[in-house]
Amino acid sequence: MTQEHYQRFLMAAVMGYPIMHSRSPMLHNYWFKRYGIEGTYVPMLIEPGKLEAALRALHPLGFSGCNLTIPHKQDAMTIVDEVDDVARSIGAISCVVVRPDGSLFGTNNDCYGYIESILEAVPAWKVDAGPVAVIGAGGGARAVVYGLLQKGARELRLVNRNRARAEELARQFGGPIHVVDWNDRTAALEGCAMLVNTTSQGMQGMAALDISLEKLPTSALVSDIVYIPKETALLAAARARGNPTVNGLGMLLHQARPAWGAWFGRDVEVTPELRAMMENSI
Ligand SMILES: NC(=O)c1ccc[n+]([C@@H]2O[C@H](COP(=O)([O-])OP(=O)(O)OC[C@H]3O[C@@H](n4cnc5c(N)ncnc54)[C@H](OP(=O)(O)O)[C@@H]3O)[C@@H](O)[C@H]2O)c1
Incomplete structure (x- = not known):
């Protein structure tokens, strides 16, 4: 042979x-x-x-x-x-x-994929440019939050429908995570440099994420880890008011x-x- x-x-x-x-x-x-x-x-x-x-x-x-x-x-x-x-x-x-x-x-490799997808879309992105609001506290959120903290996020506002789940995540990860009540999610966007949706809301067949962007600066980067559809209602609303946006496909590709x-x-x-x-x- x-x-x-x-x-x-x-x-x-x-x-x-x-x-x-x-x-x-x-x-x-x-x-x-x-x-x-x-x-x-x-x-x-x-x-x-x-x-x-x-x-x-x-x-x-x-x-x-x-x-x-x-x-x-x-x-x-x-x-x-x-x-x-x-x-x-x-x-x-x-x-x-x-x-x-x-x-x-x-x-x-999900957190690597997430951070790479953001850097690919916005090469000048700085995680410490301002507070980051993360919506959701499930598996996807854990990867995203881990990646953001590893990159040096200075303030992370974590909002989840089930608050106890967000608190558990914050307790396990430590670092600059502030848990915000679901009812205060709109106010939590004030002054943020970035907003990430990690919930399944906005995915094909699911309702859109129920959040108002009125308090979010128009310079803030809005990312959604959902990739079906390519542009969720959240990303469409963000784009319409001038926010830069990144969808979830890059995370899938880079992981x-x-x-x-x-x-x-x-x-x-x-x-x-x-x-x-x-x-x-x-
Ligand atoms: N791009 C990628 O590579 C990538 C990677 C991973 C995940 N994803 C996507 O991310 C999404 C979440 O996945 P996952 O694995 O994190 O799921 P998961 O662990 O089941 O977590 C689901 C999250 O969505 C929230 N949620 C569900 N229904 C809600 C509602 N009606 N209102 C408000 N919040 C709601 C849950 O909040 P509660 O805790 O209150 O239930 C939880 O925070 C999915 O669409 C998935 O396809 C994408």
């Missing part, structure tokens, strides 16, 4: 339940094609109780790793062999790496890049062609 017989067809996956809505296969398979690499990225429908067996099967099957989506991100924390500080702080694993000895390493380094030892690029392909799929 020559060396070529032992070369690997590179494989990675995304595990979720449901899974067929995921845009990750389209994204990662673009990179296999663009770089002329023999490999594939497959969607795997994994029932909640079968996550451990599925993750342990990655190594014998020759997979380099996988992404995790709803409802597996938290459950994986107690399954993998090592969890890094980012995933531990966020409380969720978005990316599993299979190491050569078969052990599983869990990390979370995928570090996985390639960890799985396949390659750098990959978010090209205009990739972005257009993803936008056209929405």
